[in-house]
Amino acid sequence: MAPANSRCHTAAYLKTSKTMGISALLKTAPTTKRNQTPGDFPLIDVRDVYKTYHIGEVSVPAVRGVTLTINHGEMLAIMGPSGSGKSTLMHVLGCLDRCDQGTYLLDGIDVTRMSKSQLSAIRNKKLGFVFQSFNLLPRTTVLDNVALPLSYAGVRRKERRRRAAAMLELVGLSDRSHHHSNQLSGGQKQRVAIARSLVTNPVLLLADEPTGNLDSKTGVEIMALMQGLNQQNGLTIILVTHEPDIADYANRTIAVRDGLIEFDRRNSNAKQARSATSPNPSI
Ligand SMILES: Nc1ncnc2c1ncn2[C@@H]1O[C@H](COP(=O)(O)OP(=O)(O)OP(=O)(O)O)[C@@H](O)[C@H]1O
Numbered sequence: 086m087a088p089a090n091s092r093c094h095t096a097a098y099l100k101t102s103k104t105m106g107i108s109a110l111l112k113t114a115p116t117t118k119r120n121q122t123p124g125d126f127p128l129i130d131v132r133d134v135y136k137t138y139h140i141g142e143v144s145v146p147a148v149r150g151v152t153l154t155i156n157h158g159e160m161l162a163i164m165g166p167s168g169s170g171k172s173t174l175m176h177v178l179g180c181l182d183r184c185d186q187g188t189y190l191l192d193g194i195d196v197t198r199m200s201k202s203q204l205s206a207i208r209n210k211k212l213g214f215v216f217q218s219f220n221l222l223p224r225t226t227v228l229d230n231v232a233l234p235l236s237y238a239g240v241r242r243k244e245r246r247r248r249a250a251a252m253l254e255l256v257g258l259s260d261r262s263h264h265h266s267n268q269l270s271g272g273q274k275q276r277v278a279i280a281r282s283l284v285t286n287p288v289l290l291l292a293d294e295p296t297g298n299l300d301s302k303t304g305v306e307i308m309a310l311m312q313g314l315n316q317q318n319g320l321t322i323i324l325v326t327h328e329p330d331i332a333d334y335a336n337r338t339i340a341v342r343d344g345l346i347e348f349d350r351r352n353s354n355a356k357q358a359r360s361a362t363s364p365n366p367s368i
């Protein structure tokens with residue numbers, strides 16, 4: 086089943102990435118067959134999950150009983166008003182925070198009662214993160230920013246740099262490897278952040294408002310990159326967005342309101358980001 090192989094896919098296409106541009110690379114990368122249902126088995130299975138913040142005497146129930154299954158290979162958008170609990174849910178799904186109640190199976194592993202260090206190990210092994218504000222180290226080179234998660238994983242320097250360079254090739258930024266990240270445009274910074282999120286070969290990419298700081302054209306380019314990773318490499322993606330135009334690129338949308346899922350819709354006719362940029366997408 087293609088999604089189960091996505092990690093192998095990534096490893097395999099990295100070998101070829103040094104000599105190819107991003108478009109060619111994505112085209113020739115081992116593909117998830119589109120007529121396969123995106124995953125027939127769950128990558129994420131959360132049942133009746135709650136998360137309440139406590140500040141002094143005040144309790145803020147941010148997630149109030151969410152049950153959700155996300156299969157391997159899906160690209161899912163989370164929408165909802167400000168304060169509705171999108172980021173909190175994303176933090177729970179991304180093992181950045183634990184739920185107070187309920188159960189969470191991630192790729193078949195019960196993470197509900199894991200310790201902080203166990204969750205950190207799971208994050209490093211399985212998950213990649215992208216944030217609205219990029220979270221790059223400003224006076225550090227692009228290459229070193231991308232390689233950073235591999236230091237935490239104990240990978241040797243030469244291998245770290247090789248894999249980081251391959252990821253920069255993947256996002257079309259090899260020619261910026263030795264720039265400092267504060268010398269890049271917003272769209273380039275986000276591509277570097279995506280490269281960094283992928284360098285550990287995750288099964289799931291979680292992106293919290295990845296286009297929130299970008300103009301609409303650059304936002305579409307970032308969505309083209311994400312769709313390529315999802316459709317051609319089987320990477321499962323969850324993205325939080327306020328923008329319906331961005332959610333239209335996902336093949337499923339859930340809306341969160343007051344910490345609950347308001348609706349959960351499939352979009353079998355997702356907009357294709359590639360056709361939205363003209364004449365050639367810049368990735
Ligand atoms: N660390 C925290 N401590 C206390 N309360 C928090 C914390 N993080 C979020 N909250 C509260 O939890 C609720 C949900 O917040 P969350 O950040 O998940 O919303 P959101 O949907 O992501 O909003 P936005 O669209 O503005 O990013 C809000 O009422 C918020 O004030």
Ligand SMILES: [Mg+2]
Nearest residue numbers: 171172173293
């Ligand atoms: Mg948020």
